[in-house]
Amino acid sequence: MWHGGDWSTRDWTAMTLMMLLFWGGLIALVVYLARAGDGRNSRGIGASSATPTPDEVLAERFARGEIDEDEFVRRRAVLHGTSKTA
Structure with missing residues (x-):
C-alpha cells in the first residue's frame, strides 16, 4: 500500500474533500436537471423569459x-x- 499503509492527515483531508466535491457535484447535477425539466424555473428550459x-x-x-x-x-x-x- 502507499506510504507503507500509513495514512497521514493530509491524505485523509484530500480524500474527504474529493468525496465532498464528487457527491456535491452529483447532487447539484441532479437538482439542475430536475429543475430544468419541469418548466417551472425562471431561466431554464421551457420557461418564459x-x-x-x-x-x-x-x-x-x-x-x-x-x-x-x-x-x-x-x-x-x-x-x-x-x-x-x-
Whole structure:
C-alpha cells in the first residue's frame, strides 16, 4: 500500500474533500436537471423569459371563459384609458 499503509492527515483531508466535491457535484447535477425539466424555473428550459402584459392576462381570462365579452371589452377599455365612466 502507499506510504507503507500509513495514512497521514493530509491524505485523509484530500480524500474527504474529493468525496465532498464528487457527491456535491452529483447532487447539484441532479437538482439542475430536475429543475430544468419541469418548466417551472425562471431561466431554464421551457420557461418564459417575459412576464405577460395586462392585455395578455385579460385575453387569457377571456379565452378560458372566466369573464364574458362585455367584461373583457370594459376591462380592456379601462386598461387603455378609453373608459367612458364618469
